[in-house]
Amino acid sequence: xxxxxxxxxxxxxxxxxxxxxxxxxxxxxxxxxxxxxxxxxxxxxxxxxxxxxxxxxxxxxxxxxxxxxxxxxxxxxxxxxxxxxxxxxxxxxxxxxxxxxxxxxxxxxxxxxxxxxxxxxxxxxxxxxxxxxxxxxxxxxxxxxxxxxxxxxxxxxxxxxxxxxxxxxxxxxxxxxxxxxxxxxxxxxxxxxxxxxxxxx
Numbered sequence: 001x002x003x004x005x006x007x008x009x010x011x012x013x014x015x016x017x018x019x020x021x022x023x024x025x026x027x028x029x030x031x032x033x034x035x036x037x038x039x040x041x042x043x044x045x046x047x048x049x050x051x052x053x054x055x056x057x058x059x060x061x062x063x064x065x066x067x068x069x070x071x072x073x074x075x076x077x078x079x080x081x082x083x084x085x086x087x088x089x090x091x092x093x094x095x096x097x098x099x100x101x102x103x104x105x106x107x108x109x110x111x112x113x114x115x116x117x118x119x120x121x122x123x124x125x126x127x128x129x130x131x132x133x134x135x136x137x138x139x140x141x142x143x144x145x146x147x148x149x150x151x152x153x154x155x156x157x158x159x160x161x162x163x164x165x166x167x168x169x170x171x172x173x174x175x176x177x178x179x180x181x182x183x184x185x186x187x188x189x190x191x192x193x194x195x196x197x198x199x200x201x
Contacts, residue, residue, distance in 0.1 A: 001026055001027070001028055001056060002020070002025065002026065002027040002028070002053060002054065002055060002056060003027070003028045003029075003030055003053070003054040004016055004017065004020065004027050004028070004029050004030065004051055004052075004053055004054075004067075005030050005032050005041060005044065005045070005050055005051060005052040005053075005054070006029055006030070006031060006032065006050045006051045007031060007032050007033065007034050007050050008031060008199055008200055009164075009167070009199040009200070010034070010050050010051065010199075011101040011104070011105075011160050011161060011163075011164040011199075012049075012050065012051060012063075012064040012098075012101060013050045013051035013064065014160050014164075014197050014199070015051075015064040015067075015068065015098075015156070015157060015160060016051045016053065016064050016067045016068065016071075017029065017051075017193075017197050018156055018160070018193055018194065018197060019067075019068055019071050019079065019153075019156075020071070021193035021197075022191075022193060023071060023074075023075050023078055023079075025071065025074065025075070032050055034048060034049065034050055044060050045060065045062045047062065049062065049063075051063075051064055051067060053067045053070065055070075064098075065098070068153065079153050080153060081152070089154075090152050090153060090154045091154075093135070093138060093154040093157075093158070094153050094154040094157045096131050096134060096135060097135075097154060097157035097158045097160070097161045098157060098161070099127070099131055100128055100131055100132070100158075100161035100162075100165065101157075101160070101161045101164055103124045103127045103128050103131075104124070104128065104161070104164055104165045104168050104169060105168075106120075106124050107121055107124035107125065107128075107168065107169060108168040108169070110124070125169075125172065128165065128169075128172075128174065129174075132174060132177055132178070132181075135158060135178075135181075136177070136178045136180065136181075139178070139180045140180070151187070151188070155184060155188075156188070158181075158184060159184050159185050159188040159194070162174060162175040162181055162184075162185060163175070163185065163198065163199070164199065167199050167201065
């Protein structure tokens with residue numbers, strides 16, 4: 001049995017959690033408080049970051065992107081398209097979505113400082129807005145509106161990023177910037193695994 005060390009609010013851990021669910025690969029989830037990690041977890045990942053996968057053989061694999069590569073091999077290419085150009089495009093937009101998660105986390109952590117740096121906060125918002133604009137252009141010009149069952153990894157990464165941004169930066173309304181964002185979130189919510197993994201407020 002695989003064991004996935006994760007936290008309830010981590011968008012990176014959620015990427016892996018959703019992949020395990022849709023691939024129907026058995027996985028035990030072990031929740032970690034990343035702000036107060038146990039020694040057991042630090043022995044597995046000294047960086048104290050989630051997610052970390054513990055394989056049935058007892059080997060550890062940190063980082064959501066590395067875990068997705070592992071699952072792609074395990075599932076015989078069910079994560080990424082096998083056609084080269086399609087895979088390139090999906091990976092590009094997946095990286096954009098993961099970047100949205102990264103900048104949202106950075107913004108949130110900055111707000112928790114005693115003296116948040118205004119320039120840092122503004123830079124995070126600028127990066128997010130610029131990336132969402134590119135996502136809007138991509139959805140408008142390069143893709144047809146998919147049904148939820150046809151979601152790609154990049155689609156899942158986008159909706160995870162949007163819902164996390166709504167949680168951590170609610171005043172910005174990023175998920176409502178484009179009707180296609182709202183539609184994708186609505187489609188994702190037809191999946192029980194997406195609903196069950198939604199981060200608590």
